[in-house]
Amino acid sequence: MSSNPSHYAASSPWCVYKFGGSSVGTPGRLPRVLSLISEAQRPLAVVVSALGDTTDWLISAASAAARGDEAGSGAELAQVRSLARSIAGTVLESAVLTAHEKTVEQLLAPIERLLTGVELTRECTPATLDEVLSVGERISSELVARALTARGIPALAVDARTFLVTDETAGAARVDIEASRARLTPLVPGWEGKVPVITGFIARSHQGRTTTLGRNGSDYTATLLSWLLGARQVTVWTDVPGVMTADPALVGDAYPVPRMTYAEALELAHFGTRMFHPRTMIPLLESGAALHIRGTTEPDAPGTRIDAEGNPDPHRPTSVTSLERLALLHVESLRPTLNEPLGHRVLQALEAARITVWGGTLSALAPSISLVVPQAQAERAHAVLEEALRGERERREVRVPPPHAPVTLVTLVAESMGHRPNVAGRFFHALGNVGVNVRAILQGASSRSVSCAVDAEDTAVAVRTVHSAFNLNETEINVLLVGKGTVGGRLLAQLAENAKTLKARHGVALRLVGVVDSRRALFEPRGLPPAEVHARLADVSPGNASPPDVRPLLERLSRLSVPVLVDCTAADGLETLYAEAFRRGIHVVAANKKPLARPWKECESLHGLARAHFRTWHYETTVGASLPVIETLKNLVRTGDRVERIEGCFSGSLGAICHALMDGVPLSQAVRTARTNGYTEPHPRDDLSGLDVARKALILARELGLELELEDVAVEPLVPPEHLREEDPEAFLRTLGSLDADVSAQVARYRAAGRSLRYLAQILPNAPGGPRVKVGPVAVDAAHPATGLKGAEAMVSFFTERYREFPLIVRGAGAGGDVTAAGVLADILRLAQNVRGRR
Ligand SMILES: NC(=O)C1=CN([C@@H]2O[C@H](COP(=O)(O)OP(=O)(O)OC[C@H]3O[C@@H](n4cnc5c(N)ncnc54)[C@H](OP(=O)(O)O)[C@@H]3O)[C@@H](O)[C@H]2O)C=CC1
Numbered sequence: 001m002s003s004n005p006s007h008y009a010a011s012s013p014w015c016v017y018k019f020g021g022s023s024v025g026t027p028g029r030l031p032r033v034l035s036l037i038s039e040a041q042r043p044l045a046v047v048v049s050a051l052g053d054t055t056d057w058l059i060s061a062a063s064a065a066a067r068g069d070e071a072g073s074g075a076e077l078a079q080v081r082s083l084a085r086s087i088a089g090t091v092l093e094s095a096v097l098t099a100h101e102k103t104v105e106q107l108l109a110p111i112e113r114l115l116t117g118v119e120l121t122r123e124c125t126p127a128t129l130d131e132v133l134s135v136g137e138r139i140s141s142e143l144v145a146r147a148l149t150a151r152g153i154p155a156l157a158v159d160a161r162t163f164l165v166t167d168e169t170a171g172a173a174r175v176d177i178e179a180s181r182a183r184l185t186p187l188v189p190g191w192e193g194k195v196p197v198i199t200g201f202i203a204r205s206h207q208g209r210t211t212t213l214g215r216n217g218s219d220y221t222a223t224l225l226s227w228l229l230g231a232r233q234v235t236v237w238t239d240v241p242g243v244m245t246a247d248p249a250l251v252g253d254a255y256p257v258p259r260m261t262y263a264e265a266l267e268l269a270h271f272g273t274r275m276f277h278p279r280t281m282i283p284l285l286e287s288g289a290a291l292h293i294r295g296t297t298e299p300d301a302p303g304t305r306i307d308a309e310g311n312p313d314p315h316r317p318t319s320v321t322s323l324e325r326l327a328l329l330h331v332e333s334l335r336p337t338l339n340e341p342l343g344h345r346v347l348q349a350l351e352a353a354r355i356t357v358w359g360g361t362l363s364a365l366a367p368s369i370s371l372v373v374p375q376a377q378a379e380r381a382h383a384v385l386e387e388a389l390r391g392e393r394e395r396r397e398v399r400v401p402p403p404h405a406p407v408t409l410v411t412l413v414a415e416s417m418g419h420r421p422n423v424a425g426r427f428f429h430a431l432g433n434v435g436v437n438v439r440a441i442l443q444g445a446s447s448r449s450v451s452c453a454v455d456a457e458d459t460a461v462a463v464r465t466v467h468s469a470f471n472l473n474e475t476e477i478n479v480l481l482v483g484k485g486t487v488g489g490r491l492l493a494q495l496a497e498n499a500k501t502l503k504a505r506h507g508v509a510l511r512l513v514g515v516v517d518s519r520r521a522l523f524e525p526r527g528l529p530p531a532e533v534h535a536r537l538a539d540v541s542p543g544n545a546s547p548p549d550v551r552p553l554l555e556r557l558s559r560l561s562v563p564v565l566v567d568c569t570a571a572d573g574l575e576t577l578y579a580e581a582f583r584r585g586i587h588v589v590a591a592n593k594k595p596l597a598r599p600w601k602e603c604e605s606l607h608g609l610a611r612a613h614f615r616t617w618h619y620e621t622t623v624g625a626s627l628p629v630i631e632t633l634k635n636l637v638r639t640g641d642r643v644e645r646i647e648g649c650f651s652g653s654l655g656a657i658c659h660a661l662m663d664g665v666p667l668s669q670a671v672r673t674a675r676t677n678g679y680t681e682p683h684p685r686d687d688l689s690g691l692d693v694a695r696k697a698l699i700l701a702r703e704l705g706l707e708l709e710l711e712d713v714a715v716e717p718l719v720p721p722e723h724l725r726e727e728d729p730e731a732f733l734r735t736l737g738s739l740d741a742d743v744s745a746q747v748a749r750y751r752a753a754g755r756s757l758r759y760l761a762q763i764l765p766n767a768p769g770g771p772r773v774k775v776g777p778v779a780v781d782a783a784h785p786a787t788g789l790k791g792a793e794a795m796v797s798f799f800t801e802r803y804r805e806f807p808l809i810v811r812g813a814g815a816g817g818d819v820t821a822a823g824v825l826a827d828i829l830r831l832a833q834n835v836r837g838r839r
Pocket residue numbers: 482483484485486487488516517518519547548568569570571572591592593621622624625652678679680681682814815816817820
């Protein structure tokens with residue numbers, strides 16, 4: 001190839017369009033292709049691929065023939081014929097159609113004969129296969145040229161074999177550019193005033209054999225042609241609106257990159273973008289022509305322009321790719337130094353065995369080596385290394401462990417890598433934050449990309465996380481909500497109300513992907529509109545399991561970026577779900593106190609599990625709804641203060657009930673009102689028994705590091721225990737009526753004595769004889785700080801070494817759907833803040 005770019009620099013008025021198989025071979029799309037051609041500037045050369053899946057069918061036909069399967073081969077060819085006929089039928093009138101069908105038959109006849117030969121010899125050589133495949137593009141170019149002509153656009157079908165000259169390599173031939181130029185030059189005047197519709201992918205060897213140009217060969221034909229014609233621009237029309245920031249199948253928010261350099265495109269092609277083959281770029285690098293990738297379905301969208309300049313904006317988007325089905329090979333040194341560095345020998349051995357090495361890390365001094373190879377070649381590569389390092393292994397100098405597979409190579413292609421700080425830092429920080437285990441790090445020598453090998457199961461989350469850390473102004477959080485009652489219901493409303501502000505002001509895109517209640521489950525990874533959840537859930541028929549099994553949903557949730565399980569139930573046993581969530585890399589935000597009140601050891605191991613998997617478990621709302629009680633306590637402990645006493649009214653419902661009683665409201669009515677206002681637990685018995693307050697006290701005590709159990713909390717219920725046996729909440733409320741008179745009389749006595757009924761909690765970490773925690777009703781005097789509490793107000797006073805004279809007091813609404821939901825939302829946002837990949 002030429003080493004003198006200026007000699008063949010893009011300077012002619014020619015433009016080149018290339019249309020892929022789905023653009024020309026999907027019913028209904030060809031008319032759009034014809035319109036795009038008719039509107040394009042002239043002179044225009046068009047390159048086409050084979051229609052739809054024609055190439056795959058031809059490959060199958062050849063394989064069937066090689067097996068001697070005449071019927072199978074015929075069936076595949078019948079598909080080729082049928083598609084050619086049906087697509088032609090959409091754009092050609094009957095007279096032209098008949099002529100076209102005749103041409104198709106003429107093109108297929110020699111291929112059928114060739115396949116008969118293959119059947120007889122039971123062998124399809126690569127050269128024969130090239131000949132068979134060539135018919136696909138020839139049918140396509142005949143069709144498009146005819147359809148253009150029929151629309152009054154002069155066009156002619158051009159077989160690229162008339163000018164593209166290659167070596168003899170079958171399957172991926174090398175183009176002889178000078179010989180091709182010599183053949184093309186005399187042909188071009190014949191194209192005057194017409195659109196040449198040229199076969200992509202195929203060429204002819206010096207010896208006159210049909211050859212093909214390998215994967216994405218038609219793109220290569222188009223860029224080669226642009227070079228030969230001196231065209232300034234090649235437009236590749238595809239199904240997608242340009243080169244995307246990530247694979248849209250993995251990342252819903254991926255968007256087209258407006259501009260990039262050839263070098264970036266090459267890097268992307270190398271590391272997994274299936275849109276173009278690195279070879280496609282070579283003619284462009286030589287001539288300086290721009291490559292434009294545009295979508296046939298959105299022809300007015302700008303698409304992606306690839307040229308020498310790329311995008312000068314320092315905040316331009318960055319692309320993330322993934323290359324899957326790989327394996328990681330290690331050579332581990334068992335000695336601090338070796339006599340001879342191994343890198344060269346290792347690479348040489350793998351190269352001799354024709355094993356593709358996608359990348360690796362090795363250094364001149366440290367002998368340990370990591371290499372990424374195709375999974376299909378991993379076992380062979382392992383054997384090759386064992387053999388190559390036999391001496392070292394026998395001397396116990398190195399170890400070659402079995403390959404680790406499957407892994408995926410995740411690559412960030414960033415032109416700015418080399419000249420902007422913290423690109424790699426942000427890449428790894430983002431992955432670390434979502435707990436993706438980076439198994440090996442590879443930085444390209446071009447300093448234009450950074451790659452790492454991750455376990456295959458982490459592919460989606462890794463790609464999404466890196467994509468959002470670099471390309472989105474927001475952190476995307478995916479929420480699975482369990483429980484949609486008082487708190488969960490208000491959370492849904494707040495998600496609907498605040499979504500826009502959260503995105504615009506705080507850069508957080510909160511996506512609700514699933515909702516579960518006691519009977520039904522709904523999951524939609526693309527997101528559920530929170531306002532529609534109640535109606536959508538009502539449409540789901542309850543499954544056999546009640547409550548539904550949430551574990552399969554965790555699997556799906558874990559594949560999304562920043563997955564969060566939000567527990568707004570009061571259900572028992574959710575600790576097992578949390579454990580499963582942590583193991584799967586899912587964060588937990590909970591209003592449910594029960595998992596925190598499990599036996600100390602169990603609870604500690606759950607915290608340990610969260611830490612081990614780098615997950616967070618936020619539960620601020622479990623004490624005092626959205627009052628900052630737990631965070632305040634954590635801060636006191638973190639900053640080295642010594643907590644001497646915690647006390648207060650921890651229950652919003654009991655606060656409201658006591659306050660109503662003092663106002664002369666009967667107990668049964670006070671409890672019913674508290675329940676209606678959403679202050680009580682699903683079963684109000686949990687409040688009146690003191691159990692709910694005991695759980696809160698235990699949660700705070702454990703935050704102090706006290707190894708206490710729920711049974712260690714001394715609990716005095718608000719009403720006598722014999723009235724706390726009814727299981728059904730409604731029936732329970734009715735039975736409370738029998739207590740109304742006694743309770744009212746008692747409260748009247750307190751009032752007469754200038755006292756008020758309050759339900760207090762006290763934690764004494766340093767009490768003589770060991771920590772003491774107690775909760776129960778107290779008739780407090782007028783001077784007591786709890787006397788002033790109104791309605792559902794809660795209050796937590798921290799008496800510490802630093803806050804001895806004047807305690808640190810947290811006070812405010814201690815229950816209610818709205819405040820609690822706001823606290824849950826705040827916990828989710830706190831998590832978002834922590835996991836955010838910083839720019
Ligand atoms: N209310 C408040 O002021 C505060 C409450 N909290 C805590 O918030 C949690 C929720 O309270 P609240 O909203 O009042 O309770 P609700 O009874 O109003 O709602 C509970 C929800 O959980 C669902 N649910 C119950 N069991 C299961 C299960 N096993 N699996 C899946 N879903 C289940 C229920 O389903 P279904 O709809 O089918 O019945 C319902 O949607 C409790 O743990 C409470 O302690 C914390 C602070 C304040």
